[in-house]
Amino acid sequence: MALPDPVDLAIPGFVALILAEMLVARARNRRMYCPKDTMTSLGLGFGSTVAGLLAGGFIYALAEWVHGFRLFEIGWAWWAFALCFVLDDLAYYLFHRSAHRVRWFWASHVIHHSSQHYNLSTALRQTWTGFFSLAFLFRLPLFLLGFPPAMVFFCAGLNLVYQFWIHTEVIGRMPRWFEAVMNTPSHHRVHHAVNARYLDRNYAGVFIIWDRMFGTFEPERDEERPRYGIVTQLGSFNILWAAFHEWIGIARDMWRAPGWRNKLGYLIREPGWSHDGSRLTSARIRELATTNPSLRAERSNPEEDQDASAVWIASSLRSSR
Amino acid sequence: MSLTLLLGSIIAVIALVVIARMLGLGGGTIADEAEARHVAEAALPGFAADEAFVSKDGRAALVLGADGAALVKQHGTQPAVRRLARPVRAEPLPDGVRVDSGDRMFGPLSLQLAPEARDKLLTLL
Numbered sequence: 001m002a003l004p005d006p007v008d009l010a011i012p013g014f015v016a017l018i019l020a021e022m023l024v025a026r027a028r029n030r031r032m033y034c035p036k037d038t039m040t041s042l043g044l045g046f047g048s049t050v051a052g053l054l055a056g057g058f059i060y061a062l063a064e065w066v067h068g069f070r071l072f073e074i075g076w077a078w079w080a081f082a083l084c085f086v087l088d089d090l091a092y093y094l095f096h097r098s099a100h101r102v103r104w105f106w107a108s109h110v111i112h113h114s115s116q117h118y119n120l121s122t123a124l125r126q127t128w129t130g131f132f133s134l135a136f137l138f139r140l141p142l143f144l145l146g147f148p149p150a151m152v153f154f155c156a157g158l159n160l161v162y163q164f165w166i167h168t169e170v171i172g173r174m175p176r177w178f179e180a181v182m183n184t185p186s187h188h189r190v191h192h193a194v195n196a197r198y199l200d201r202n203y204a205g206v207f208i209i210w211d212r213m214f215g216t217f218e219p220e221r222d223e224e225r226p227r228y229g230i231v232t233q234l235g236s237f238n239i240l241w242a243a244f245h246e247w248i249g250i251a252r253d254m255w256r257a258p259g260w261r262n263k264l265g266y267l268i269r270e271p272g273w274s275h276d277g278s279r280l281t282s283a284r285i286r287e288l289a290t291t292n293p294s295l296r297a298e299r300s301n302p303e304e305d306q307d308a309s310a311v312w313i314a315s316s317l318r319s320s321r
Numbered sequence: 322m323s324l325t326l327l328l329g330s331i332i333a334v335i336a337l338v339v340i341a342r343m344l345g346l347g348g349g350t351i352a353d354e355a356e357a358r359h360v361a362e363a364a365l366p367g368f369a370a371d372e373a374f375v376s377k378d379g380r381a382a383l384v385l386g387a388d389g390a391a392l393v394k395q396h397g398t399q400p401a402v403r404r405l406a407r408p409v410r411a412e413p414l415p416d417g418v419r420v421d422s423g424d425r426m427f428g429p430l431s432l433q434l435a436p437e438a439r440d441k442l443l444t445l446l
Contacts, residue, residue, distance in 0.1 A: 011330060015333045022337070022340060022341055030344075030346045031347065033344075033346040034346065034347040035338055036397055038338055039338045043334065045334075049327070049330065050327075116397070116399035196366070229399070233399075235422075236427065245426070285366050289366065
């Protein structure tokens with residue numbers, strides 16, 4: 001069965017929604033967007049598409065090969081689509097959690113987090129090195145179970161399209177029932193934040209239930225507005241640096257580290273790990289935040305207009321970590 | 322993905338960036354010394370800010386602390402920070418001080434300062 005690529009179909013919608021969000025930014029808070037940051041995000045998104053085209057053939061062939069060893073005959077029934085979508089989202093959760101906890105995977109995923117903005121253009125800031133990092137391995141169990149590759153890739157596309165709209169500050173909270181089950185702008189703002197409380201939380205793609213089940217859920221708090229980006233902000237709009245900086249960092253660290261055990265640590269331990277303890281992991285940052293009163297959050301008003309937003313940005317910068 | 326969609330995507334990327342500029346999106350500076358201190362403390366866990374020097378154009382600041390310094394760069398609309406060890410590598414300029422971040426991609430930053438502030442900063446460094 002031939003299925004369309006949901007991402008291809010959604011591209012005009014992506015463009016229209018980014019334009020609409022820019023108009024909202026113009027009216028409410030011009031600092032929601034920075035043209036240079038937008039250029040970097042969209043450029044990385046385009047590059048990611050090209051990288052995906054180059055690697056797609058191999059991944060599809062691998063999926064077909066694994067599917068040849070399938071445990072069950074799963075046809076094209078409607079329930080198979082539904083089950084595939086849910087299990088693919090679980091596979092996404094596992095991939096995404098690994099992408100934040102293992103530096104090898106983080107080196108690829110960090111691109112998506114490297115913007116200090118949180119708007120719809122950030123959603124398109126995607127990796128160029130996903131294939132190299134072997135991220136596709138996380139979906140292989142679905143083919144082994146017996147889901148047809150075309151069905152899995154269709155569901156993965158839907159998952160990616162769903163995740164576009166949650167990259168916004170324009171939407172506050174969704175209805176309570178929706179926030180309980182689905183990933184939302186509020187939940188995903190937490191995921192993109194570098195505040196100590198929010199670091200390495202809310203890995204969900206579509207269903208937030210995975211985070212609730214596996215103990216990685218953190219709600220967004222009105223008194224602690226998120227600050228976005230990565231712990232050590234890039235401070236550069238260079239698109240190539242954004243795409244490859246963590247890989248270069250890994251290579252440098254491995255080259256300099258004494259002994260193979262330490263070299264391996266820089267590859268497979270969590271981001272921020274160092275053999276001499278000179279750097280900060282997210283766990284250590286959380287510890288520091290709880291022991292240092294100056295790093296605790298202060299209240300801020302989320303309903304800002306442009307002038308008030310300057311106050312909010314200043315006060316949110318005072319908040320935790 | 323078709324070639325048409327690929328070319329259309331390139332056109333859309335350029336168009337959105339041009340529109341963002343036409344709408345006047347972006348902006349932002351480091352307002353004052355207090356903001357520079359708060360930015361440094363928020364970005365660097367464990368950093369306790371003391372005296373801050375903010376460039377007249379609000380694009381950069383140097384915050385001194387008990388255990389080093391924080392170099393703050395206005396990066397687009399948001400601040401980016403680097404922790405610097407003492408002694409901070411800096412050189413005087415006619416209208417301020419140039420500070421080396423130690424990070425080529427972050428770059429060195431020039432702080433435009435009044436003569437008295439420049440002299441005071443150079444003394445403290």
